[in-house]
Structures are given as structure tokens and as C-alpha cells.
Amino acid sequence: MPIIAKRPNLLWLSIITLAASVTAALQAAPPEPGARIKSVDDLNSSGGARIDPATAPGRPLFEQNCAMCHLGGVAKAPSPQFLGMLAPDAIVASLSSGVMRTQAAMLSPAQRIEVAEYLTKTPYASYQRPAPPKQCAGPAAAFDLTDVPGAIGWGRDNRRFVPANVAGLGKGDLPRLKLRWSFAYPASSHARSQPTVAWGTLFVGSQDGTVYAFDPKSGCTKWSTRLSAEIRTGIVADPVTKRLYFGDLLGKAHALDALTGKELWAERMSDHADATITGTPTLGGDLLYVPVSSLEVVQAGNPNYACCTFRGSVVALDPATGREVWRAYTAGVPTPQGKTSDGAPILGPSGAPVWNSPTYDAANGRVYFGSGENYSTPADDNSDTVFAVDAKTGARIWHTQLTAQDAWNVGCMLGLGSCPTENGPDYDIAASALLVPIGNAQDMLVVGQKSGQVWGLDPKTGKVAWQTRIGHGGTQGGVHFGMAAEGLRIFAPINDMADTGDARVYDPATRGAGLHAIDAATGKETWFARAADRCAGLKFCDPGISAAVTAVPGVVFAGHLDGMFRAYDSQTGKVLWQNDTTKPVPSIDGRTAKGGSMSGSGPAVWKGMVFVNSGYGMYSHMAGNALLAYDIAPKP
Ligand code: HEC
The missing domain is CATH 1.10.760 (Cytochrome Bc1 Complex; Chain D, domain 2)
Structure with missing residues (x-):
């Protein structure tokens, strides 16, 4: 081979x-x-x-x-x-x-x-870390306690819709939307943490493990707290307790005091050496639901490694203490399954990591989440699967597998005996499921997959109501990090990068890269805005959308892998506004910020301002270190 x-x-x-x-x-x-x-x-x-x-x-x-x-x-x-x-x-x-x-x-x-x-x-x-960021003084240092965070965005409502009263901008304001300030994350090649605005403060995590509380208007820092490991999840602001919740690369969930940055608790969410948290923890009812994923899939690139023992899970915590209340596993219990052709033991089933922010259904007392592939043979019926569990106990109510027989690990890339016989296709459900009311007191659970399909499931039974193919899919999407919805209209970003074979060729005729609008009730595609290919041979550049998108009334904001940040008309898909985030801009502290590919998190919109990360220097994407703040109001 x-x-x-x-x-x-x-x-x-x-x-x-x-x-x-x-x-x-x-x-x-x-x-x-x-x-x-x-x-x-x-x-x-x-x-x-x-x-x-x-x-x-x-x-x-x-x-x-x-x-x-x-x-x-x-x-x-x-x-x-x-x-x-x-x-x-x-x-x-x-x-x-x-x-x-x-x-x-x-x-x-x-x-x-x-x-x-x-x-x-x-x-x-x-390794040179610059001086601490510019500290706020005077009124900019204060918190606006009247600005209580609503149930908006990952960790609160995965539809990622920002209502007009919070967004403070619409279609007609876009011509005035200009870069107001930017910040260069120190010593960073990527910026992945979803920013959140609460109490008049912009909270965001970063690659070197620092959490920042910025003044949204000026970019000065109210506090910053350096923890040990990278923060890739969004920051969830608890409106009642004023705590911030998030996870880190080493698989620890954290709670900070939003007004001081002081750490309240930190708990590792798994005993496994390779556990990590990428999906944003979800606050629902009295509990915090933390999705657990892992890096063990990479260990199988070592021919002697006994692959694998990690099982994906969602852990429900007491948000006051971080204490575990229940844990719902995805994959079954791994047991010995023989040896690889290299002689290493095989343990399976394993994997089915949870990459996405769980979806809380208050009315029915349930939590929904999707899983990724199994890491070893045998593939079981928990990989690439949507789960509904009881919100209070974690007991499984239903599970619906979208792609069967998907076992995969890095051994497959390296041509090793550790590659499971199933050999992929690695079609994770990486993006969060959207719970969308479709009338007659009914909801549809809308799920995007790396296969390039979007699925509508009956949240009561898990039965598939419809499925629509909008991309050819691939190991980084299809639908990669996250969709958004405005009412019944689902906005599904498609990556469809050139990820097979040596050729870095983007063939627009066969690929669905760009933004798609789908009806939540029927799955019918309403429009498709194909991403313009402006990469023109630029290294590590792809036109598609891997990052999560964010909707406000009439507009969808989407950051592309080529670094273009665009606002689309939500009715027609027409591009109304765009900005090239790869251009170097002055950082608030006198250094230079420069974006790159946009992936992972999506924009936050608040009171006429839009905040977005740019830079994704991993896995054949363009590096960058920029946090960008746009404003429809002129600079003072
Ligand atoms: C007795 C067992 C043990 C030994 C010996 C040990 N570690 Fe650890 N280490 C752990 C455990 C358990 C954790 C996770 C702790 C946690 O999450 O609170 C950890 C966490 C860490 C972390 C992450 C810390 C953080 O801030 O999250 C680093 C870095 C680390 N160890 C490095 C080392 C190095 C370097 C050595 C040798 C000098 C070492 N450890 C020796 C058990 C050990």
C-alpha cells in the first residue's frame, strides 16, 4: 500500500x-x-x-x-x-x-x-511572550451589570442566532461596518475560542491558555488570566452566577469569576491521558454539559500502540463546583480484539469522541449531541451517531447512526497495520445539532455532518425526517464546525476543500464550498452562495467555510478558510459586505495582528459590533493571530 x-x-x-x-x-x-x-x-x-x-x-x-x-x-x-x-x-x-x-x-x-x-x-x-495587554482605566474598566447575557450562541443556544436587540445591526448598517480595533494573541498561530459578550465585556480564550476580558469598544483589557493549556472552546457566561465556563486542550473544564478572572474550579473531565475538550460546554437547567473528545486517534500512528481505550462522553457537572453528576458514554467498552499486522494489540470498540457543544432541550428534559468515528475495529453503532439522553440522569433515550462502519485512526494516513479494516471515512458529526421549532408544537433536530450532508431528525424518536446532500464531504467537512438558523432557515457552511490526493485543486463544478440555506422542515435547499475562489495558488488557502457561522436578522456572517470575512443576505445568499482578514493591522498594544484562515469558532455580534478570530495555522491552513473588532459606529 x-x-x-x-x-x-x-x-x-x-x-x-x-x-x-x-x-x-x-x-x-x-x-x-x-x-x-x-x-x-x-x-x-x-x-x-x-x-x-x-x-x-x-x-x-x-x-x-x-x-x-x-x-x-x-x-x-x-x-x-x-x-x-x-x-x-x-x-x-x-x-x-x-x-x-x-x-x-x-x-x-x-x-x-x-x-x-x-x-x-x-x-x-x-519563545518570547510580549508584555501584558493594555489595561483599561476609568469607565472602560467597569462591567455593565445591566447587560445580562441572553441564551445566545454555543453553550446556550446552538442556533447561533443573535436577535436584533442584542445584535444592534442589520443589512442597512453593513456599509458602515469598519474595523475598530484588533488584538494580536501572543505567541499564537491560531485563534479558535468562540468570543462571547456579557456584562459589557468581550470574553475570549487563546492558544497560550490566557482568557481575556476586553472592553468591546476600545480593546483595552479589564483582566486577563493565564491558565496552562490552550482554550479552543467558546466561553459560556452564566447570567445568574456571573461565572464563565469553558474547556481546555488537556481536557479540563474551568469556571472563572467573570468580574475578576479568578479561577473558581477546574476539573479534568476524563481519566484518559489523551482526553481533550473542543466543543463548548452547555449550560442547561441546573447542570453544565461538557463534551469530551480525545487525541488518542493520533497514538495509533505509533505501530506499537495498543489502540484504543478512549470512549467519547458527555459529562454533566454541578456548575458551582465542577463535581460530576453523570456521564453518558458514546462507544461501547473496549476489549481485546486480536493484533494488528504490526503485532500491536487491538482494543475495541473505542473512540466516537464528542466534538460539539451539546444541545439542551428544556421542554423535553433532554440533551442531544453527535459523535465522531470509532478509533479501532470493530466499528460499533455509536460512531457518527446522534444521541438523545435524559438531561437529569444521562440515560440514553435514542441514538441514530448517520454513517455506519466508520472506524479510522492516524494509522490509516501512515499506511500502518493499526488502520482499522473499516478504514474510515472519518465522517464525524463535528458541528452542534440545532433544535428548531417548525410549527404545530413540533421541533426538528438539524444535524450537519462532515460527509457533506445535513439531516433533519425527529427529536422525540431520532427518526430521520429528511437528508440533503450539499457538499461532497471530506475529512474536514462537509459541514465542519457549526451551522446557524434564522427561524426555519438553516445556514449550512460547506468546506469541501481539496483534501484528496496530492493536487490542491479546487473544482467549483463538483464541490459545494460556500454557504447553503436549507429549510428546517423539509430539508429543501433555498439558496447556495458558492464561495469565490480567490486563492489563486496561494499556499494553504481554500475558498470554503469550515468555521461556524452566525446569523442576525437578515444577515449571516461567515469566515472563510481563505481569510475572507463575509456578510451574506439571509434571504438570497448575496454577499453584502466583506473584509480580508489576512491583511496585517495594528494590534491594540502596538504590535501587529495578522489573520489567516478562519476556522473553528464564528463571529459574535453585539450592539452594532462584530468580533471574530482569524488564523488557523494547522493542517494545511494559513496561520494567524488576530482578534478583530468591527463597529458600525465611527471611531471616536
Ligand atoms: C505521580 C504522577 C506524576 C508525575 C511523577 C508527574 N506528573 Fe505531571 N501530571 C500528573 C497528573 C495526574 C496530571 C494532571 C493534573 C491535573 O489535571 O490536575 C499532570 C499534569 C501535568 C501537566 C499539565 C499541568 C497543568 O497545568 O495543567 C504538566 C505540564 C506535567 N504534568 C508535566 C510533568 C513533568 C514535566 C513531570 C516530571 C518532572 C511530571 N509532570 C511528573 C501526574 C504526574
Whole structure:
């Protein structure tokens, strides 16, 4: 079997940060499309100065002092692969003053740095974190307690619709929509956390683990709190307790005090060494529902790895304490299934990670979520599946599989014996399900899939009411991160990038890349706005839409993989406004912000302003570090 020529364009890859991306952040480039991938390390390589892990002085230090726990010996100890994704200074901080201070007490400060260099493969001296962001003074530092966050956006209402009274802008205002300020996330090559506005404050997480509270008007910082690991989820603002909830790359859920940034609790959501959180936790009723995914799919790229033991789940927490109330697993319990052709044990079924923000159904006391592929043979009936569970107990009510027999891991990309016999197609349900009222006291559960299909399910029974194919699909979409809805109209972004074979060719005739409008009751497509291909051979550029989209009355905002941020007429699909986010702009603190591909999170809209991230320097997309704030009001 030839070594795969497939580009490393898989959703699972979107959970790996380029291991050394913190250095040379914006120059960081994923491997060339079609470059021969020989090991998992090749996928993570970001260029720039690198430490050779084989000879690094930190290696024996890690092996003697850390490996016994971090190579699977102790529950909840993240795998070295994950530790390597932390910023080098975050590792040193964890060893000096954080949760690992006891375990690293025998190491000198210089040795802690050597361990961090070994894990991140990054020379410590090359990692330069700029001065803290510009602090607010006077009225800009205050919180507006009358601005109580409504049930809008991921974690509250996955329809991602912002009503007129909050959005404060419509079609007629777009000609006045201009960049007001921007911020360059320090030492970052991607910006993925969904921004949220509450109490007159813009909250967002970042690659180096900092959560920011910005003044939305001026971009100064009311507080910033540095945690250890990247934040890829949205920030959920609890209107009653004024807590912020989110998850991090190491699989920890966190709660901060929104007014001070003080950490209230943090809990790891899984015992598994490779657990991570990408989907935004959902606040519903008295509980917080946290979706758990993992990076174990990558471990199977090691021919000796016994793949796999991770099972996707949703964990319901007490939002006051982070204490677990129940856990609903997706995949069945893994048991030995023989050996791979390389001689490694196979454990299965496994995987079916949950990437999306769960959907809370208050009226029926249920939670809905979708899963990804199994990691090992045998594929079971829980992969690429939509689940309905009881909101109070987690008991499964129904589950509907959208693609059967989907078992896949990195071994398939590397042409290894660890590739399950099913060999993909890796058609996760990566985007959140939308619960849409369709009249006569009925709802439709609308689900987008990486296969390029959108499905309408009866939320009572899980029965498929309709399905519509709007893209040819692929490992990064089809529908990748998230749809939006305005009433009955569903806005489904399609990525359909050129992700098969060596050729980076976008063929508009056969691909559905762009924005589609679908009727929630029938699945009929109302319009399709095909993405213009302005990449013209530009490296790591694709015209399609992978990021979640956001709707306001009359307008849909969508960030494209080519860095174009567009506003579409929600009635016709006509592009009404656009801005090229890849152009360098001054950051609020005097540095330069520069966007790239837009993926993961989508825009937040609040009082005539629009906030969006740009930059996705992973897996053949364009790097960037920009948070951009647009405003319909003229600059003061
Ligand atoms: C006795 C077992 C054990 C040893 C020894 C150990 N660790 Fe850990 N480590 C853990 C566990 C468990 C966690 C997860 C803790 C949590 O999430 O609160 C962890 C977490 C971490 C984290 C993430 C910390 C964060 O802030 O989230 C880093 C970095 C880390 N360890 C590095 C190391 C290094 C480097 C060494 C060796 C010097 C080491 N550990 C030794 C068990 C261990």
C-alpha cells in the first residue's frame, strides 16, 4: 500500500496544535500538501528552530521523573504529546508553581526549562511572550451589570442566532461596518475560542491558555488570566452566577469569576491521558454539559500502540463546583480484539469522541449531541451517531447512526497495520445539532455532518425526517464546525476543500464550498452562495467555510478558510459586505495582528459590533493571530 498522499486535513488534526507553533508563530507552516508523511511528528512539524528530542538533555530528566505517570501509568496524567502542545513557559510555570510543583521539586530551574524544551521541541529562548495587554482605566474598566447575557450562541443556544436587540445591526448598517480595533494573541498561530459578550465585556480564550476580558469598544483589557493549556472552546457566561465556563486542550473544564478572572474550579473531565475538550460546554437547567473528545486517534500512528481505550462522553457537572453528576458514554467498552499486522494489540470498540457543544432541550428534559468515528475495529453503532439522553440522569433515550462502519485512526494516513479494516471515512458529526421549532408544537433536530450532508431528525424518536446532500464531504467537512438558523432557515457552511490526493485543486463544478440555506422542515435547499475562489495558488488557502457561522436578522456572517470575512443576505445568499482578514493591522498594544484562515469558532455580534478570530495555522491552513473588532459606529 503506498504511503498515503492524503493531506493531513482531518478534524482530529484540528485538535493537535503544531507542537512548536509557539515559536515563529506566524511563519509556522504545516507540512506541504502531499508531502510524504512518515511519522506523526511530520504532521506536527511547524518549521523554525527545533530541539531534537532524541538528544535533548530534557529527555533523561523526563524519563526519570515524569514518564512513570505520563506514559499511561497514572489516571488523568496527560500524554507527552499533549504536554508538547503547551507553551514552553506554561510547562515551566506548572513545574515551578503549578500543579506539578511537587513532582518537579527535584529539578533545578534550568532542568525544568530543559524538560519543557524536550516536550515542546522548542528552544526556550526562542519563545518570547510580549508584555501584558493594555489595561483599561476609568469607565472602560467597569462591567455593565445591566447587560445580562441572553441564551445566545454555543453553550446556550446552538442556533447561533443573535436577535436584533442584542445584535444592534442589520443589512442597512453593513456599509458602515469598519474595523475598530484588533488584538494580536501572543505567541499564537491560531485563534479558535468562540468570543462571547456579557456584562459589557468581550470574553475570549487563546492558544497560550490566557482568557481575556476586553472592553468591546476600545480593546483595552479589564483582566486577563493565564491558565496552562490552550482554550479552543467558546466561553459560556452564566447570567445568574456571573461565572464563565469553558474547556481546555488537556481536557479540563474551568469556571472563572467573570468580574475578576479568578479561577473558581477546574476539573479534568476524563481519566484518559489523551482526553481533550473542543466543543463548548452547555449550560442547561441546573447542570453544565461538557463534551469530551480525545487525541488518542493520533497514538495509533505509533505501530506499537495498543489502540484504543478512549470512549467519547458527555459529562454533566454541578456548575458551582465542577463535581460530576453523570456521564453518558458514546462507544461501547473496549476489549481485546486480536493484533494488528504490526503485532500491536487491538482494543475495541473505542473512540466516537464528542466534538460539539451539546444541545439542551428544556421542554423535553433532554440533551442531544453527535459523535465522531470509532478509533479501532470493530466499528460499533455509536460512531457518527446522534444521541438523545435524559438531561437529569444521562440515560440514553435514542441514538441514530448517520454513517455506519466508520472506524479510522492516524494509522490509516501512515499506511500502518493499526488502520482499522473499516478504514474510515472519518465522517464525524463535528458541528452542534440545532433544535428548531417548525410549527404545530413540533421541533426538528438539524444535524450537519462532515460527509457533506445535513439531516433533519425527529427529536422525540431520532427518526430521520429528511437528508440533503450539499457538499461532497471530506475529512474536514462537509459541514465542519457549526451551522446557524434564522427561524426555519438553516445556514449550512460547506468546506469541501481539496483534501484528496496530492493536487490542491479546487473544482467549483463538483464541490459545494460556500454557504447553503436549507429549510428546517423539509430539508429543501433555498439558496447556495458558492464561495469565490480567490486563492489563486496561494499556499494553504481554500475558498470554503469550515468555521461556524452566525446569523442576525437578515444577515449571516461567515469566515472563510481563505481569510475572507463575509456578510451574506439571509434571504438570497448575496454577499453584502466583506473584509480580508489576512491583511496585517495594528494590534491594540502596538504590535501587529495578522489573520489567516478562519476556522473553528464564528463571529459574535453585539450592539452594532462584530468580533471574530482569524488564523488557523494547522493542517494545511494559513496561520494567524488576530482578534478583530468591527463597529458600525465611527471611531471616536
Ligand atoms: C505521580 C504522577 C506524576 C508525575 C511523577 C508527574 N506528573 Fe505531571 N501530571 C500528573 C497528573 C495526574 C496530571 C494532571 C493534573 C491535573 O489535571 O490536575 C499532570 C499534569 C501535568 C501537566 C499539565 C499541568 C497543568 O497545568 O495543567 C504538566 C505540564 C506535567 N504534568 C508535566 C510533568 C513533568 C514535566 C513531570 C516530571 C518532572 C511530571 N509532570 C511528573 C501526574 C504526574
